[in-house]
Amino acid sequence: MLSGAKLEALLGKLRRALEEREVEAAEKLFREVLAEAQRLGLASAYAHFVLAGALDRSGKLEMAFEEIKKAVDADPLALPVRHAFESVAARLRAALADPARAADDADVPRLYKLLVDAGQADLEAHLAMVRFAVATAQLDMARSLADAVTTLFPAAREAWETLARVARAQGDVAAAAKADAELAGAEVPVPLFGVTGKAEA
C-alpha cells in the first residue's frame, strides 16, 4: 500500500487539481497524479472520476468519456461512477446523432467507435455511421452496417428504411424491395396489450 511522503505529495497535487480554476492546469495536475499512480500499479477510480468531471465541465466530452471508462474499469460496482458514465455516453450519442451534423462529418467514425467500443451505441448512433458511409461512398461498409442494424433492431422502421436506401444506392433492387416489405410490416402498430379487435362479452 502506498503511504508516507510520496502519498502525501500526490494527494496534495490532487487537492490542488480540484481547487485549480484554470482547466488546463487542473488537467495537467490530474494526469500527473494518475501517471504516478499507474507507475505504482494503482488504479484510482476516484482520480479518474474527478478528472472526467473536470474534462466534462470544460466541454471535452470525448476525453471525459475515456476517463470515466477507466473509472468504471477500476471500480465497476461504484454507482456514482456508473451514473456519470451513462450520462456522458448519452451526451456522446446525442452529439453523434445531432441532426445539425453533416452526414460526412469527419468526427462521425471517431465518435461512433468510442460508443461501439464501450457497448453504448444505440440505433441512432448506428444510423449516423451508415449515413456517413453512404456520404463518403463506402457503400459496402454501409450495407454491412445497415444489415446488422436490421438484425439488432428488427422492429425499427428507420433501420429498414436505411437498408432499402443503401441497397438502392448499390443497385440491389431485390434487397431494396425486401427491405421495403419489412418496412411496411414495421409500420403496423403493435397493440399495447396484445388484444386485437373489439373486446366483447
Added chain:
Amino acid sequence: MSKQDDVLVKVQAAQSLCSEDPERAEVCLRSALKDADALGQSSATLHLQLAELLFRLRRTRQALAEVSEALALDPFNLVALNLRQVLGRRLR
C-alpha cells in the same frame, strides 16, 4: 442479468433504503460486498458507502474499519480521506 448486476441491484436498494431504514441498507450493502468478494471484485466505493452509513449510525469504529478498506483499495479517494479524519476526531 449478470452476477455483477445482482450486486448493483443490492447497492441500489441500499441507496434507496439508507435514510428510511439504515439497518436494512446495511444488510444490503454487506450482502453486496460479500457477493462482490465471491466474484473476486473489490470496490472502494462500496466500502466507503458502508462507512458513511455506519458513521450516520454512530458506529464509529466499524465505520473506520470500512473507510480503511476503501483507502487500501483507492488511496486517492479524498472523500474517504476526509471521512477518516472526521472519524478519527470522533474517536479522540
